[in-house]
Amino acid sequence: MFAFLLTLAQATPTPTPPPPPEPQEFVRPQEVRSLPGGLDQIPMFNSNSPELVQTQGILLSTFPAEGMEQPAAHLNFPFEGRFDLFAHHVYRAPSPEELTSLYLGIIVHNPGSQPVAVDVLQAATYLSQPDAPFIDLPALVENPLGEVYAGPGGRVMNDILRGQRQEGFSPQVIVPPGGYEMLLNVPIPVETLDPPINGRSTLMRLRSDGRVYVASLALFAREDETGNEQAPTLDEWRSLLQTGSLAGARDRTPTPPDQTGGQVVYGRVAGVAQGSVWEAQVADSPNALTLSIPAPGEAFSYGLSTLVAGRLGTNQVQTAPMLVRYPDTAYQAHGNYAIQYSLSLPLHNPTDQTQQVAIALQTPIKEDLLSQNGLRFFKPLPTQTFFRGTVRVRYTDDRGLPRTRYIHVVQRRGQQGEPLVTLEMPEGDRRLVQVDFLYPPDSTPPQVLTVQTLERTDSN
Incomplete structure (x- = not known):
């Protein structure tokens, strides 16, 4: 009897698991802003082709x-x-x-x-x-000792x-x-x-x-x-x-910058790019000293590593220009690999109520002009990883204590991302948040830094 049951079990095929659901797009209505500041003049020897x-x-x-x-x-x-x-x-x-x-x-x-x-x-x-x-x-792992990568x-x-x-x-x-x-x-x-x-x-x-x-x-x-x-x-x-001659095999020849339409081939970088650090004071205007938080339930974003055909509606290309390059390599340092972003956000709550504010790194679906009124994301997420690296966040916490956190972030294409920091800001509160990271190789731009004020509930 045991042998019969064993034979029967062996003859019964294992059911094939259903395929994972296809990623579905959704839109998060929000404003996308150009990033203030700009790259410095420090040249970068950039060997990637x-x-x-x-x-x-x-x-x-x-x-x-x-x-x-x-x-x-x-x-x-x-x-x-x-x-x-x-x-x-x-x-x-x-x-x-x-x-x-x-x-x-x-x-x-x-x-x-x-x-x-x-x-x-x-x-x-x-x-x-x-x-x-x-x-x-x-998606997020605390990395205080630098042992997460x-x-x-x-x-x-x-x-x-x-x-x-x-x-x-x-x-x-x-x-x-x-x-x-x-x-x-x-x-x-x-x-x-x-x-x-x-x-x-x-x-x-x-x-x-x-x-x-x-x-x-x-x-x-x-x-x-x-x-x-x-x-x-x-x-x-x-x-x-x-x-010697140039090492091979050569990468795909990039699309000329004056080409309009068709597929964009960015190419790999081999030359000297201009820029080591993008430093910015992110405020309401060039002369403002504070960044007013969004209204409850709303958000705005700043583009990060935006590039040709991936400006997310900002009309801003952050890619480092090339000072010299080989003719069959990239016209710009697309992706800004190894460039540091040093962003200061002097947050201000101008309302008469306490607000909960979250700051997140996000990887929206790449677009040049926004096809809808906001950023597009996927749910469930596809398998391609588009960002993996450590971000440093410095701020004053809700107890008034200075904090420095290193957080390893992994994001797939179209991932909204979890908050790097969430603050309880009383009425009139001002809080400086500083975000630093070097754009990691093997990542795919663009990303955004999003400031969101969470919706208040009755319990608040």
């Missing part, structure tokens, strides 16, 4: 073209004073038998006759495996937001007259991974007291007599710089 590196070569060179075997690979842009360096690349082994690590090298050259000091103010570099794998996390880009931005210089980076690099030094010489290993693919994100905030040229390069590791991998030497990097 090709994102998937398949051949060794030059990723980005700001060296002069004179004396180089491939002049078109060099953009002739010197740095002096403050500048940022951002690099974000992925390597996939061409076959299961070819598992040699790809090295990322950042080389700096002093063309002058006096030594140049390059101060490393903040710096971090992480691999996807094993440093910061992409893992599923809740999903992906190397988010982990790097988290470190820089906290003003850190990762162990292993020298606080200062001295480049002798006419000499070269390595700012970074690190592997992207794939040997133990299945599938054999890995990525590395890097951000450095630098300051030089003289003119320097910088290049990011990709070179396969060499093996010693015993078969162990060896990092490329300074001479090997210099040889690649002087004789």
Whole structure:
């Protein structure tokens, strides 16, 4: 009898679970405003093309073209004073038998006759495996110690937001007259991974007291007599710089900025962008000192990382302009990867009643002109993650105490988002809220920062 029941159970097919419900759009009526302030003038060395590196070569060179075997690979842009360096690349082994690590090298050259000091103010570099794998996390997680992250880009931005210089980076690099030094010489290993693919994100905030040229390069590791991998030497990097061509495979060619209509291909960034921080005092008007909260039950939003074809009705493109670039790469630094948003909201409750005010990061459905009177969202949510990174919120809480919170945020496409902070504001109350984050690589713009006054109930 037992055998019969077992046979019957094995013969009965397991019912197929119903497919998840399709995401449905809904509209949240609210005003979307342009973000005050703007990007600073600090140049950013932005190495993100090709994102998937398949051949060794030059990723980005700001060296002069004179004396180089491939002049078109060099953009002739010197740095002096403050500048940022951002690099974000992925390597996939061409076959299961070819598992040699790809090295990322950042080389700096002093063309002058006096030594140049390059101060490393903040710096971090992480691999996807094993440093910061992409893992599923809740929408909001408190991150006081910086131990919450999903992906190397988010982990790097988290470190820089906290003003850190990762162990292993020298606080200062001295480049002798006419000499070269390595700012970074690190592997992207794939040997133990299945599938054999890995990525590395890097951000450095630098300051030089003289003119320097910088290049990011990709070179396969060499093996010693015993078969162990060896990092490329300074001479090997210099040889690649002087004789090499652009690394491949090349990304999709971007859509020209004067094209109207059709699909927009943003392209990947390889060049020098202008801007490190977007700083703003978010107030009622350019000359105002306060930001009046919305009426109960209403909200307004400010665009974040808005871009061509994704302005959310604001007519504002926040994307950093390119000072120099390769012809087959992005015309602007779409997405503002590694750019810091530092926003001050001097909230004011002008009413004669206590109001509950919430501030949230949101990822509405991308639009250029708003097709409806507000922002569009999904419910239930689709699977694509559009934002993952740490946000810092500083404010005075309802007990009058200063608070600083680091919150890791994960949002999918069309997600309204949960409040970063909720305040009980008595009549006439003024409360400064400061929101800071570095736009994380592997995120998809645009987002908005929303201020909402919650509907009062009888219990209030």
